Amino acid sequence: MPTIHDIARESGVSARTVSRVLNGSDAVETGTRERVLAVMARLDYRPDPGARSLKTKRRRVVAFVVNAVASDTTMRRVETVARRFGPLGYAVMVAWADGLDAEEREIRELSMRSDALVLFSNRPGPRAAALDRLAEEGFPFLLVDPPGKVAYPAFYIDRSAGYRAAAASLAASGRRRVALLVEDFRADERIAGWKRGLEESGLVPDPALVFRTGKGFEGGRDAAEAIFARASERPDALLCHNDRMAAGLLAALPGYDIRVPRDLALVGFDDEPWAPFLDPPLSSIRQAGPDLGEALFEAVNARLADGAPFESRTFLTEPVPRASAPAPASAEQ
Amino acid sequence: MPTIHDIARESGVSARTVSRVLNGSDAVETGTRERVLAVMARLDYRPDPGARSLKTKRRRVVAFVVNAVASDTTMRRVETVARRFGPLGYAVMVAWADGLDAEEREIRELSMRSDALVLFSNRPGPRAAALDRLAEEGFPFLLVDPPGKVAYPAFYIDRSAGYRAAAASLAASGRRRVALLVEDFRADERIAGWKRGLEESGLVPDPALVFRTGKGFEGGRDAAEAIFARASERPDALLCHNDRMAAGLLAALPGYDIRVPRDLALVGFDDEPWAPFLDPPLSSIRQAGPDLGEALFEAVNARLADGAPFESRTFLTEPVPRASAPAPASAEQ
């Protein structure tokens, strides 16, 4: 690998001048520039990014720390940011962290290797030592979708809003026993939305209609028994923690002679690509408004390029009606 | 951020000694070491990885270039490798590249920033300029799942094997008109497996039973018309390009009064997490044997730690029978 000095020697100029050419400085005579560029091309020279950033303090790396339950959606957002930063000469680092300790370790590690950090975090507390230190140093970092309010700039996702709208929509469709099936993690915001949506529709949220189960498909499948055991008290609508859980439950329904949506309106969350292809197509709740990945890029780039400080934002969610829980007839589309 | 010299000054030793402590050198008196460590802890010192690698030539980064059609499976493999490398002090970079040009650009870029490159590549040719250069320099890189044979170390996935076994299994179940539904990209290996599996079962592969369609769910849904239009010539089994395509087709079947598996045995590919939760649960084909992500880590780590050269390997695929295409009754489990 040739260095800047090889180029300098070969083209009969100083390293300083090669550096000028490299950085597109105006103060280089055209002839000189051409000559240097020719040599660079001939030797297939590319400056060492590591050596460069030692001096400039800009590493040209954006880093992500994602947590154990990182979904495909998360990775798609990382992809969006990475694709936008690529042409700008930034590389993207990703680290997976399982617990809070691992997360802090990765924060320390990656903050030494990047110019900005994006944390898809499950941190429960409003603050953390590693982040306080970063904030103190003025190192740019942004949390995405923390489970609760945090003391740092963050992009929040308001799941409550989507559940609220979905519950209201079910009530408007004439459903009277609207149940909720959740796992433990991040249940509160879902319950709050469900509750509020029903109350606003003049229904009384019945705590007995909030069911708990395990994660994912299996969680949904396993919950059917508890939900439908007593035929007399069956719900006529069910909001699930996510699409996987709804799909698992759907697969268990034939055993109970329940038809969707006739006997039960079913709604998931996440709007996974396969949701429309279940039988019946699954209603879901999805992130609404501007794309979060796109917004992430904008924010990080503005921070890095113009020093624009991060601003906390909240992204809403909204129902996606499909056959498993059609929108009420009166709904304007 | 304190530097090694701050630590040296504060603890009354030279930078050389701090460096020794940092790198766990034996030749440091215990008392000195303790003193230095104490100062490092007090000042919250962490060595700059960039400066370090300028000298050592080891960047402690493993980089991935993934292509436009990177699936969730791909990212899960990246995750596996990243999780294993994390504790070893390696960071992971990921770049997405849409076409061959973008891919070459990212190869150039990331090879300057990493110690090894893993390429989930769609490159059609057996070789490429950027890779020839890397090979010449002795830079470690490994291709994963290229669509054809390449001139470099690669991990291949033999899809043909899975389709062959699935076709044979369908024949053994008494299906006589086994069709294939593929998109254009990577159709050949699927066709070859289908053909061979049928021939080995004493059936004659009928080219008219190879259907082409677009990608994904929509591709499957849109293909139903062409496949089932003529009631007299309907296939009684269908191997699809992947699970998404199979799900799309499944969703379109009610319009043709076709029941799965009674009238049609249906098989996908990829064994996506939701496949068991379709109605009926979808048979699929999945990567068999050792986990590819795990194997990637082993290979890259062996290369980086011990200089073990990359060896090309082939990973097989195998059917996963479920209700949409049950294994033949005689099959030993």
Added chain:
DNA sequence: TTGAAAGCGATACCAC
């Protein structure tokens, strides 16, 4: 066991 000093590959201040 410890330290002075050179060097990794770039940038940038200050002369000329």
Added chain:
DNA sequence: GTGGTATCGCTTTCAA
């Protein structure tokens, strides 16, 4: 316009 030289933060050769 161009070049000498110090410098970024670390590792490492060579002496002591």
